[in-house]
Structure formats: structure tokens, C-alpha cells
Amino acid sequence: MDIFDALEERVERLVARKKALEEENAALRADVARLTEEKQAVAARIDGLMVTLQEELDL
Template sequence: MDIFDALEQRVETLVARKKALEEENETLRAEVARLTDEQKTVAKRLDGLLEKLREELEP
């Protein structure tokens, strides 16, 4: 039965690793979404500043 015990342990280890990777993936996806939103906010602010500069520099 030792081979079955070893196989059972290996399967349990793989299932636990899969669950951990799924959780990490979810965390990383949330981080990507947050950074994407932050990037959009920064881009909008820069666009606003560039527009102000254009208005000031126009004759």
C-alpha cells in the first residue's frame, strides 16, 4: 500500500499547489486591474496638463 499512500500524497500536494496558484492568479489579476486604472488616471492628468500648456503657448 505504500505506493498508493505516496500517490495519494502526491495528488494532495498537486491539488494544494493548484489552489495556491489560482489564488495567486486572482491576486495578480486584481493588481493588473488596479495598475491599469492608475495608468488611465495618470494619462488623463497628463493630457490635461498638455492641453493647458498648448492653450498658454498659443498666440
């Protein structure tokens, strides 16, 4: 195997790794978006409970 074959193989591996990392990055970004939505939903529920408690305490 000459040096150009080795270089070509290395470049192909790097390109494949880049594509794999881009796919993993996209999946992680989707997870972050989903978790952010879940966090906001939980915060809204907690806020609602706090309002209910405050209203009961004010009576």
C-alpha cells in the first residue's frame, strides 16, 4: 500500500467519523430540546401549585 492509498483510507475514515459525530450531535440537540420542554412543563406545574397554595394561605 503506497502513501496515497493510506492517505485516502485515512480521509475516508475521518469523513465517516465526521458524519457520525454530526448525527450524534443532532440526536443530542433533539434530546436537549425535549428535556427543555419537559423542564418548562414541570416548572409551570410547580408554579400552578404554588399559586394554589398561596391562595389557600391568603384565605
